[in-house]
Amino acid sequence: MSVVNEHPGVSTLVGTPQEVRNRLSHSHAQCVLVVAFEHMKPVHLDAVTEAFANMASMLGVFVEHRDREALERLADLLVPRTPPSPRLLRETAMLVCARNAVLESGDWLTAAEVAQLAGLSTRNPSAQPNKWKKQGQIFAIHHGGVDYFPGYGLDRDAGFRPLKCLAKVIEVFDGKKDGWGLAYWFRSDNGFLSGKRPQDSLATEPERVISAARDEVQEVAHG
Numbered sequence: 001m002s003v004v005n006e007h008p009g010v011s012t013l014v015g016t017p018q019e020v021r022n023r024l025s026h027s028h029a030q031c032v033l034v035v036a037f038e039h040m041k042p043v044h045l046d047a048v049t050e051a052f053a054n055m056a057s058m059l060g061v062f063v064e065h066r067d068r069e070a071l072e073r074l075a076d077l078l079v080p081r082t083p084p085s086p087r088l089l090r091e092t093a094m095l096v097c098a099r100n101a102v103l104e105s106g107d108w109l110t111a112a113e114v115a116q117l118a119g120l121s122t123r124n125p126s127a128q129p130n131k132w133k134k135q136g137q138i139f140a141i142h143h144g145g146v147d148y149f150p151g152y153g154l155d156r157d158a159g160f161r162p163l164k165c166l167a168k169v170i171e172v173f174d175g176k177k178d179g180w181g182l183a184y185w186f187r188s189d190n191g192f193l194s195g196k197r198p199q200d201s202l203a204t205e206p207e208r209v210i211s212a213a214r215d216e217v218q219e220v221a222h223g
Contacts, residue, residue, distance in 0.1 A: 098184060102141065105187040106199055107151030114149050117160040136170050138162040141179045150186070152199040165206030169198075172213040176220070185216065192216075 013020050017036070024032060084092075109117070115125035129149060132138045138154075140147040154160045173182060186199040192212040193201055202209050 099143075099180070102180070102183045102187055103143070105197075108141070108143075108148035109151055110146060110148060114154070114160065117154070119159065132162050135167075136174070137167045139166075139170055139179045139182050141183050150183070150199065152186070152202055155203070163202060163206065165202065165210055168210050169202075169213045172210065172217055176217060185213075 013023055015023070020034070111126035111129040114129040115121070118128070120128045129138070130147070133140050133147070133149070138149055140149045142148075153162055153166045155163045170182065173185070177185060186202070187197055189195050190198055190212050192215045193205070193208060198209045198212060
């Protein structure tokens with residue numbers, strides 16, 4: 001039985017299973033790694049033992065270096081390559097405020113939640129809402145890696161299917177507003193609707209909301 005201790009806190013034990021077992025019975029180590037060889041020449045065993053001892057001596061340095069590299073890589077990802085301009089900071093702050101306002105302005109539902117309300121198949125609950133979105137019957141905002149559908153775009157009286165007029169509004173803004181753009185427009189006070197928000201009038205005054213969308217597009221075109 002031999003013990004090679006090349007690094008504080010790390011020991012390499014070499015011997016028969018009984019010898020190693022007896023040695024470990026008196027050990028206070030938290031973790032033990034055992035590598036057993038059925039057949040190995042003494043000269044080869046000495047080489048393996050030396051390799052493990054060298055690895056143990058480098059372990060602390062390796063872990064410290066690896067942790068430092070990981071920390072530096074994380075910092076590189078989080079810190080901009082160049083200092084942001086004041087204009088960019090202002091625009092970012094405005095975007096954050098706008099998105100927070102949208103998220104707080106209505107019920108935003110995942111595809112699975114829409115499927116549950118609509119009584120759709122539970123086997124693949126996201127399929128039908130995503131199909132509606134692809135067909136332009138409803139839109140979604142992408143947040144935190146998840147698509148969220150507007151609750152105000154669903155018709156309660158029709159089994160929580162998309163409101164018919166919503167597809168027409170989406171068509172008016174086709175190519176001009178993405179999901180977030182539509183969400184901003186729906187939650188903003190609209191002069192064409194006497195100061196009301198389109199999302200509050202979509203179910204009760206669908207034709208006026210569609211006209212407001214057309215007016216918006218015309219104003220931008222002649223802007």
